[in-house]
Amino acid sequence: MFEGIFTGFQVAFSLEGLVFVFIGALTGTLIGMIPGLGPITAIAVMIPITYGMDPAFAMLLMAGVYYGAAYGGAASSILLNAPGESMSVPTTFDGYPMAKQGKAGKALAIAAIASFVGGTISVVLLTLFAPFLARLALSFGPAEYFALMLMGLMMISSFSEGSTVKALISATLGFMIATIGIDLQTGTRRFTFGNANLLEGIDFLVIALGLFAMAEVSSLIFERRQSGNYTSKLGSLRLNGEEVKEMTGPTLRQSLVGFVIGVLPGAGGTIASFLSYITEKRISKRPHEFGKGSIAGLAAPEAANNGASTGSFVPLLSLGIPGSGTTAVMLGALIVLGVQPGPLLMNEHPEIFWGVIASMYIGNVILLILNLPLIPYLSRILKIPRPMLISLIIVFCVIGVYGIGFNTFDLYLLVFFGIIGYFMAYFRFPAAPMLLAFILGDLMEQSLRQALTISNGSLWIFVEKPIAFSLLLISFLTFIVPLIRNWRRKQLTKKLERNG
Amino acid sequence: MFKSANKKIAVFLAILAFSYIIASIRLPAYPYVPVDSDAVPISLGFILLILSILLFFVKDNHQRDKKLPKKEIAVILIALGFVLVYIMLFEIVGFVIATALFILTTSRFLGYRNWLSNVIVSISVPLVIYLLFTQFLKIQLPQGLLPF
Numbered sequence: 035m036f037e038g039i040f041t042g043f044q045v046a047f048s049l050e051g052l053v054f055v056f057i058g059a060l061t062g063t064l065i066g067m068i069p070g071l072g073p074i075t076a077i078a079v080m081i082p083i084t085y086g087m088d089p090a091f092a093m094l095l096m097a098g099v100y101y102g103a104a105y106g107g108a109a110s111s112i113l114l115n116a117p118g119e120s121m122s123v124p125t126t127f128d129g130y131p132m133a134k135q136g137k138a139g140k141a142l143a144i145a146a147i148a149s150f151v152g153g154t155i156s157v158v159l160l161t162l163f164a165p166f167l168a169r170l171a172l173s174f175g176p177a178e179y180f181a182l183m184l185m186g187l188m189m190i191s192s193f194s195e196g197s198t199v200k201a202l203i204s205a206t207l208g209f210m211i212a213t214i215g216i217d218l219q220t221g222t223r224r225f226t227f228g229n230a231n232l233l234e235g236i237d238f239l240v241i242a243l244g245l246f247a248m249a250e251v252s253s254l255i256f257e258r259r260q261s262g263n264y265t266s267k268l269g270s271l272r273l274n275g276e277e278v279k280e281m282t283g284p285t286l287r288q289s290l291v292g293f294v295i296g297v298l299p300g301a302g303g304t305i306a307s308f309l310s311y312i313t314e315k316r317i318s319k320r321p322h323e324f325g326k327g328s329i330a331g332l333a334a335p336e337a338a339n340n341g342a343s344t345g346s347f348v349p350l351l352s353l354g355i356p357g358s359g360t361t362a363v364m365l366g367a368l369i370v371l372g373v374q375p376g377p378l379l380m381n382e383h384p385e386i387f388w389g390v391i392a393s394m395y396i397g398n399v400i401l402l403i404l405n406l407p408l409i410p411y412l413s414r415i416l417k418i419p420r421p422m423l424i425s426l427i428i429v430f431c432v433i434g435v436y437g438i439g440f441n442t443f444d445l446y447l448l449v450f451f452g453i454i455g456y457f458m459a460y461f462r463f464p465a466a467p468m469l470l471a472f473i474l475g476d477l478m479e480q481s482l483r484q485a486l487t488i489s490n491g492s493l494w495i496f497v498e499k500p501i502a503f504s505l506l507l508i509s510f511l512t513f514i515v516p517l518i519r520n521w522r523r524k525q526l527t528k529k530l531e532r533n534g
Numbered sequence: 535m536f537k538s539a540n541k542k543i544a545v546f547l548a549i550l551a552f553s554y555i556i557a558s559i560r561l562p563a564y565p566y567v568p569v570d571s572d573a574v575p576i577s578l579g580f581i582l583l584i585l586s587i588l589l590f591f592v593k594d595n596h597q598r599d600k601k602l603p604k605k606e607i608a609v610i611l612i613a614l615g616f617v618l619v620y621i622m623l624f625e626i627v628g629f630v631i632a633t634a635l636f637i638l639t640t641s642r643f644l645g646y647r648n649w650l651s652n653v654i655v656s657i658s659v660p661l662v663i664y665l666l667f668t669q670f671l672k673i674q675l676p677q678g679l680l681p682f
Contacts, residue, residue: 199585199588199592203586206581210578210582213575217571222564224561225575255613255644256602259645419641421643421644424641425641426637426659428640436624436675437673442624449614461539479574487569
């Protein structure tokens with residue numbers, strides 16, 4: 035293992051490694067700052083740049099974008115009260131009030147330090163935990179893989195905001211889109227409508243950029259007039275001893291919580307940051323300060339969401355299974371580069387496995403440096419006029435998609451999925467389960483059929499194998515438990531109403 | 535009958551699921567595998583069918599956002615039109631010219647008033663991207679009418 039870490043640091047500390055981590059972290063921060071644009075868009079827009087790059091360096095770049103976007107999201111939450119995505123919503127609760135009190139600089143400093151601590155604690159745990167899980171996963175057969183992926187999908191659906199039925203519909207549709215193209219086992223053409231462009235299926239970048247970036251662009255269009263009015267006076271970034279003392283406890287606690295939640299499939303940053311905010315408020319000695327500019331209330335969600343962002347790399351790197359929409363895009367990026375993540379990654383491509391992990395130590399330091407002294411300059415990106423920003427984002431989406439197959443058919447598909455993404459957002463269908471199901475779809479179908487080939491068509495294989503069976507049981511429960519709880523709550527309210 | 539949005543969407547999804555199942559059943563059979571290529575799609579179709587029935591009976595428990603004013607819908611449709619024209623021109627006139635025109639017109643249409651900086655951005659951004667992609671990243675973008 036130490037040999038692996040050593041290889042990783044060699045990659046990450048090479049000149050190119052440092053440059054790519056820096057570029058990634060910087061772009062991630064900048065894109066993440068723009069309200070409405072989240073990490074999925076940030077990563078997807080950067081993917082075309084990595085075509086033809088060495089996969090190890092490409093991954094360093096993407097990882098930099100990924101956690102850079104998590105840092106950047108805090109800035110727009112604090113300065114504009116406009117979170118880039120749901121995971122930085124709790125940051126606005128206390129960050130924006132602080133900015134209004136003229137303490138924007140302090141708020142940014144607290145967010146940056148809490149993010150740094152969350153990210154760093156999490157990466158240490160990732161270093162210890164990922165290889166262990168990868169070794170365990172080596173014994174997994176197709177039945178276990180299928181069950182594991184199903185569990186990830188079920189969990190992301192039951193954890194997503196709003197109706198679980200809608201989330202499951204999104205996931206099913208995503209899986210259906212994945213079945214388009216030539217079937218790998220039999221060579222049958224499925225749902226191609228005789229169109230040669232669909233033989234290889236739809237590229238994940240089309241879906242990711244369409245469902246997320248293009249749909250986000252349309253909401254930016256509606257809000258195009260709200261640019262530029264942010265507090266440009268940041269005030270001092272310096273924290274005094276008392277403030278540091280107040281943030282220490284919540285930051286350390288919630289970094290750990292964030293990591294654990296991040297490792298769970300389907301959970302991720304949003305749940306981590308909300309949960310951490312609620313728990314800190316509950317255990318705080320001064321809960322009345324929460325929502326009015328509490329330091330603990332700002333530090334907790336930032337530590338937790340960065341902890342979770344890093345934690346979700348555990349299943350991605352060791353099992354090859356993303357637990358969230360964002361890591362699903364990372365998986366897609368890896369596959370584009372010709373790398374299949376999974377338990378074998380650690381042994382077959384130690385430079386990628388350990389390079390990414392090592393780069394996160396450096397990335398967090400770079401981000402702290404970027405975010406503390408440079409934040410007043412970086413936050414100027416918020417001044418770019420919205421109309422210009424909108425057209426530039428569309429151009430980046432178009433370039434990215436064109437680079438996949440060099441034909442305009444994919445571009446029309448991009449627009450098509452942009453429209454679907456827009457309607458999904460309008461009718462409150464979460465898009466992340468669709469993206470995750472689309473990316474896992476192929477693998478899930480292959481492993482299901484392999485498992486059934488082994489068992490000669492008998493479904494008993496999923497019951498006989500203890501790991502597969504317990505994973506399936508968990509996925510079943512994550513779906514059933516909320517339904518029963520809802521139903522019982524309804525019964526209770528009915529009873530209460532009846533009794534007056 | 536279809537009062538809420540959920541019910542309309544549910545019916546639409548049920549029709550989709552149904553046609554998907556039909557299309558899956560009609561896939562050619564391949565006799566040498568225990569699980570043929572239609573098994574997963576057929577199951578997915580039925581899952582979607584069940585979910586759409588569930589959706590039909592689920593209440594819309596969130597308040598619908600304020601309806602968008604007609605003018606805003608027009609804005610987004612016209613912007614969509616610009617994107618489609620951009621894609622059509624993409625391979626014909628080439629990346630640089632199509633992109634320059636797209637940025638210029640779309641930014642102006644969405645309310646960017648400063649002509650001078652709009653022109654500067656519209657010309658410099660596509661040129662820089664083009665050179666970056668074709669020279670450094672070795673990814674070809676359509677050259678179109680330009681000589682380089």
